[in-house]
Amino acid sequence: VGNPMAELMHQLRTSSEKKQLQLIAELPSLGETGLDALMEFLKEQQSTPANLVIGLAYQTLYQTNTPNVKAFLQSHFPTGVVPLKSEVGIDYLPLQQQLVQADFLAADRFTLEKLCELAGPAASGRKWLYFSEVENFPITDLQTINTLWFIHSQGKFGFTVQRELWLSMGKNWEKLWPKIGWKTENNWTRYPNGFTWDLSAPKGHLPLSNQLRGVRVIASLLSHPAWTTTNK
Numbered sequence: 236v237g238n239p240m241a242e243l244m245h246q247l248r249t250s251s252e253k254k255q256l257q258l259i260a261e262l263p264s265l266g267e268t269g270l271d272a273l274m275e276f277l278k279e280q281q282s283t284p285a286n287l288v289i290g291l292a293y294q295t296l297y298q299t300n301t302p303n304v305k306a307f308l309q310s311h312f313p314t315g316v317v318p319l320k321s322e323v324g325i326d327y328l329p330l331q332q333q334l335v336q337a338d339f340l341a342a343d344r345f346t347l348e349k350l351c352e353l354a355g356p357a358a359s360g361r362k363w364l365y366f367s368e369v370e371n372f373p374i375t376d377l378q379t380i381n382t383l384w385f386i387h388s389q390g391k392f393g394f395t396v397q398r399e400l401w402l403s404m405g406k407n408w409e410k411l412w413p414k415i416g417w418k419t420e421n422n423w424t425r426y427p428n429g430f431t432w433d434l435s436a437p438k439g440h441l442p443l444s445n446q447l448r449g450v451r452v453i454a455s456l457l458s459h460p461a462w463t464t465t466n467k
């Protein structure tokens with residue numbers, strides 16, 4: 236083939252999602268041409284809503300420590316590929332950065348902290364949620380948090396992943412817990428060291444919801460209108 240860059244771009248643009256993901260993961264091993272193709276591809280996708288392909292392209296570039304790529308990301312995607320929208324002025328950039336750096340424990344702690352902030356000063360003070368506070372969470376903020384988790388975990392983590400599993404199990408918590416690694420043989424997984432803080436975790440493992448005070452908070456989270464409302 237005459238032009239490797241053009242050939243790569245063509246493959247990137249026209250392959251199936253599965254093929255795209257495979258290809259993106261292999262691009263850094265092609266050196267500069269691979270990285271150039273990845274940057275070009277990401278630029279083309281700038282107005283496309285974030286998806287797993289875009290997420291992996293961003294993540295792959297982020298892990299490449301060349302000055303060139305760093306400058307590109309800084310100028311074109313200073314806050315990443317997920318719009319950090321909030322209805323209440325919360326800054327989700329730290330969450331974006333923790334997730335991109337695969338610091339899932341910090342991201343999990345930050346997520347709980349922000350959920351408490353969404354619930355108001357009383358919840359922030361007590362550091363846990365009442366289920367009745369969850370219903371009033373702004374849709375935009377929950378969607379931002381969830382999309383960040385989802386896009387930066389290759390689709391493994393997030394409330395919507397947990398919700399799909401929960402629904403597929405007829406809303407049976409006792410079936411969900413072992414499925415997402417929160418319980419094994421009737422024993423609760425111990426916080427924090429029992430949990431798996433990387434992508435080898437089971438689907439839906441993160442973010443955590445402490446079950447010390449019962450299932451009502453997570454039930455309310457997974458039933459929130461954020462997951463059934465389509466935003467224009």
Ligand code: UYC
Nearest residue numbers: 347362363412417418423424425426443444445446447448
């Ligand atoms: N913990 O066991 N958890 C804590 C989980 C339970 C307990 C935090 C998840 C069972 C206590 C997070 C599971 C239980 C504390 C989670 C889990 C229990 C604590 C930090 C599997 C005893 C100290 C944030 C379902 C049998 C704090 C927070 C406290 C903390 C998460 C005990 C994220 C997913 C029933 C004593 N656990 N938690 O909420 O409140 O404090 O006293 O779920």
